[in-house]
Amino acid sequence: MLTVRAPATSANLGSGFDVFGVALERPADVVRVSKADRTTIEVTGAGSQFIPEDPDKNTVGAVAEALEAPAHIQIDKGVRPASGLGSSAASAAAAAVGLNELYDRGYTREELVPIAAKGEAVVSGDAHDDNVAPSILGGFTIATESGVRQVDASIPLVACLPDIVVSTRDARRVVPEHARVDQLVETVGNAATLTTGMHRDDPGLVGEGMHDTVVTPARAKLIDGYESVREAALEAGATGVTISGAGPTVIAACYEGSQRAIASAMLDTFGEHGVDARAYQSRIGRGAQIF
Numbered sequence: 664m665l666t667v668r669a670p671a672t673s674a675n676l677g678s679g680f681d682v683f684g685v686a687l688e689r690p691a692d693v694v695r696v697s698k699a700d701r702t703t704i705e706v707t708g709a710g711s712q713f714i715p716e717d718p719d720k721n722t723v724g725a726v727a728e729a730l731e732a733p734a735h736i737q738i739d740k741g742v743r744p745a746s747g748l749g750s751s752a753a754s755a756a757a758a759a760v761g762l763n764e765l766y767d768r769g770y771t772r773e774e775l776v777p778i779a780a781k782g783e784a785v786v787s788g789d790a791h792d793d794n795v796a797p798s799i800l801g802g803f804t805i806a807t808e809s810g811v812r813q814v815d816a817s818i819p820l821v822a823c824l825p826d827i828v829v830s831t832r833d834a835r836r837v838v839p840e841h842a843r844v845d846q847l848v849e850t851v852g853n854a855a856t857l858t859t860g861m862h863r864d865d866p867g868l869v870g871e872g873m874h875d876t877v878v879t880p881a882r883a884k885l886i887d888g889y890e891s892v893r894e895a896a897l898e899a900g901a902t903g904v905t906i907s908g909a910g911p912t913v914i915a916a917c918y919e920g921s922q923r924a925i926a927s928a929m930l931d932t933f934g935e936h937g938v939d940a941r942a943y944q945s946r947i948g949r950g951a952q953i954f
């Protein structure tokens with residue numbers, strides 16, 4: 664048997680829709696894999712009652728099939744499903760890393776990214792890499808058609824998860840089909856600023872580059888209190904605030920030492936809107952680890 668811990672991730676970061684992602688230090692899924700004649704799945708932990716154990720419907724089933732690595736897979740969920748924190752991707756990433764090792768398949772971490780993304784296709788309809796890439800590789804990742812680039816960065820973050828369910832599938836339906844050229848120009852500028860910030864480990868540039876006027880405003884409507892929570896986090900010292908993945912988690916970048924005040928401001932503001940929430944004070948962290 665082999666145990667893997669794969670972290671939650673935050674995709675998009677505002678200006679990098681379907682491209683950018685970061686690994687968080689916490690929360691994480693813990694997945695145990697042992698060889699078997701056919702794949703069986705057992706799920707416990709956060710939101711496990713909403714997660715299918717049928718290998719055709721769970722992200723890890725598709726990964727086991729792609730690696731031709733049948734196994735008994737126990738998933739202990741630390742990342743709640745439909746959170747915007749790459750819950751389904753964390754399990755897929757852990758399974759890819761674990762089964763590759765268990766069956767000695769010899770794939771590199773980079774090669775495991777598209778394999779883990781096959782799991783994402785099971786739940787969201789298309790195989791996007793922006794959550795599985797950081798969960799496997801750690802740091803900040805840029806996932807494009809030509810592959811994945813990774814930057815080790817260590818920006819402090821606060822991820823505030825409200826007690827609202829937004830499925831990625833539903834949140835993809837509200838994404839605008841068109842953008843104006845001036846919005847394209849602004850997005851390119853912001854994405855480049857954010858990438859420079861990651862290379863320099865500069866929370867100011869990362870926060871500035873998180874601004875987005877195309878996808879985020881459309882999705883904000885699905886999150887009660889989003890605008891007020893965003894403003895409260897900025898007042899408490901965040902350098903940038905946006906929706907994490909498809910939501911409902913709201914993610915803030917900041918300088919070291921201000922996570923606590925920002926977390927508290929975000930929780931209070933969700934509370935004022937009658938929404939319970941929890942906050943993870945985190946940083947950009949490492950990828951999946953085998954124990």
Ligand SMILES: Nc1ncnc2c1ncn2[C@@H]1O[C@H](COP(=O)(O)OP(=O)(O)O)[C@@H](O)[C@H]1O
Binds near residue numbers: 747
């Ligand atoms: N191993 C898994 N972990 C979490 N969710 C899973 C898993 N396998 C399948 N799912 C399904 O994926 C959906 C959640 O995925 P999604 O909406 O993308 O949320 P998240 O962004 O948190 O991953 C739920 O319908 C859930 O039942």
Ligand SMILES: N[C@@H](CCOP(=O)(O)O)C(=O)O
Binds near residue numbers: 746
């Ligand atoms: N790029 C995707 C990312 C979805 O992330 P999740 O954590 O909400 O699954 C999107 O924005 O739809």
